[in-house]
Amino acid sequence: MVQILSPDFPPLSRKIPSSAEGASLRVNEIFLSLQGETSRVGLPTVFVRLTGCPLRCGYCDTAYAFHEGERLSLAAILMEVARHGARHVTVTGGEPLAQKExxxxxxxxxxxxxxxxMETGGALDISKVDARVSRILDLKTPGSGEVEKNLWSNVQYLTSHDEVKFVLCDEDDYRWAVEMMGKHRLDHTCPVLFSPVHGKLEPTVLAEWILRDRLPVRMQVQLHKLLWGEGPGR
Structure with missing residues (x-):
């Protein structure tokens, strides 16, 4: 058995089942940063970035995670997460659900x-994800180049605990996202996030569209890029 230790959270000093030693994932990086997106923006968060993704969005800023990484046991991952002493954890990628473990x-x-x-690109089934996890479903717009990969059956599994994100390249993407939000009644299910592609769609322009159309969405910009620039940030 492996002990999880964390200076801030006595509840985390729990034993990990020995089966976690055998199971493993290919991990690109594990780091502590401020959450740059979603309703958790600004919170100190440990990011576990897994390797691999079946999508190739034109604006992707983590292409280095497509192939780079090392295989770690689940126990080793949990120990590294605990070392950072933060309450919030985001599992991302790449596409985390591309690895079954x-x-x-x-x-x-x-x-x-x-x-x-968990941040997922929306192309893989989310139905088996633990219900305690907040699933951030990043539905792909036409401007991403991967709109045909959206697995729309995922919408039926969303709850108020989850969030849907649209990353928008231009006004065509915006109009498409508004249409999809209405068609699937997404804003009646969970928070909906509209995010401009960094360096391509001006945040002020998107803000004006949202106000003009009185949309029930949360606009977000990538806080980590404002703080640390074009890289993934720390």
């Missing part, structure tokens, strides 16, 4: 007492 990692993080979110 991601489901086990999410469950173990929840069992350990963390507040867990």
């Amino acid at each position: 991601c489901l086990a990692l999410l469950r173990l993080l929840c069992d350990a007492g963390y507040s867990v979110s």
